[in-house]
Amino acid sequence: MVAIPNKMLDMMTDYDTAREWVHKNVSAYNFGGGVNIRYVAVGNEPFLSSLNGTFLNVTLPALQNIQKALDEAGVGDTVKATVPLNADVYQSPKDNPVPSAGRFRPEISGLMTEIVQFLNQSGAPFTVNIYPGLFRKLASNAGTPLRPNQYIEIYLFSLIDEDVKSVDPGYFERHWGVMRYDGQPKYAMDPTGQGRNTALVGARGVEYLPRVWCVLNANAGNMSRLADNVGYACSNADCTSLSLGSTCNGMDPAGNASYAFNAYFQVQDQDEQACGFDGLAVRTRQDPSTGTCNFTIQLETTSAAAGRPTVLLTTALLALVLAAMVTML
Incomplete structure (x- = not known):
């Protein structure tokens, strides 16, 4: 399954643009030995109530x-x-809260009916993101109450974390991966549905940049511009792991600043000039990671020469990160 981000949906209302997208993202890989593409996800939960x-x-x-x-x-x-849809496109009665008793939300009922009719005509599946104990359900071969003997086709969302994904619905959006950014397993899971506590096999042959980190310079004399520099780092790199309840939440202000500086440094492919921050940062070969918080090392990729995409942090998270800096000023 290949996907078109929500922000590109308006562009796809122009047929020539849609045709060019298909040419570049589907047709180009449709050859013997190429990619087995079966579906195109047109947006992701575009009718989410919060949007x-x-x-x-x-x-x-x-x-x-x-x-x-x-x-x-x-x-x-x-x-x-x-169109992968959130389960909130339908509502179930309180006295019978099962999907089969549900109806599409009133304000989108007509539109959803048109979409379902189109999917039926084209032979495409109705796709919905739900969160059951999924592997055990598949292993039972029980189907659904309405169609008990039919195979349920599923996809896992997602394989790896995505550090440039929109966080409008929440900071968790960048951390859906069953693997970390580098293809290494986060936790044990059993795709057979047999209940075994099994570790997934991580990606092999992953190459990283040198083991160098960028952290807060403890010897820096003037900390007056620390908040501004942390804000800059988090506006151009992914600091969502510092948010409340995340793996790096709970560090002291120095740890928060170091995480932000390193995130930016790694996004910039360890460019020496990316670890300046008005003299507040310094490079180190000593891993600053803690028991739960991993200070990442960038992957060795061809993007090192081409530059990397900019990540914009939401105002709420930026305020959260900066608030932790106050005690150091």
Whole structure:
């Protein structure tokens, strides 16, 4: 499954743009020995209540254009366009809170009916993100109450953490991966559904940049610009692990500053100039990681020469990080 971000849905309402996207992201990999693409996710939970209807008018046209482009490219029989939806698109009665008793939310009922009809016509699945004890359910081969003998097709979201994903729904959005950013397992899980406490096999042959970190310079005399520099670092790198309840929450202010500085330093592929911060930071070969908080080392990739995308931090998280700096000023 390859995906089109919500922010691109408006672009896909133009058919030429949709056709070009399919050419670059599907057709280019559709060859013997290439990628086995089966679905295109047109957006991700675009009707989530918290998005306040932002994508109501563009999702269906984008879905229709992508499927048309897939058909025109000659892959429409094997690659289907669908829309992964949050379970909040439907509501169940309080006295019978099961999905089969639910109905689409009133304000999107007509639109959802059109989407379901289109999916039925194109032979694409209705896709919904739900959170059961999933592997045990699949292992039982029981299907659903309505269709007890039919195979349930599922996908795991997601394989690895995504440090540039939008955090509008919450800071957790960048941490859905069953693997860390480098393809190493986060926790034990058993895809067979047999209840075994099994560690997944991590990615092999992963190459990292040198074991160098950027941390707060304890000998820096003037800390007056610390908050500004931490803010800059977290506006251009991922500091979500510092948020309340996350793995790096609970460190002292020095630890928070070091995490922010290192996040930026690694995003910049360990560029020496990226560990300055007005003299407040210093490079070190001593791993600053704690028992629960991992100070990452960037992967060795071709992006080192091409530069990396900018990550913008939400105001709320930035305020949280900066608040922790106050005691150092």
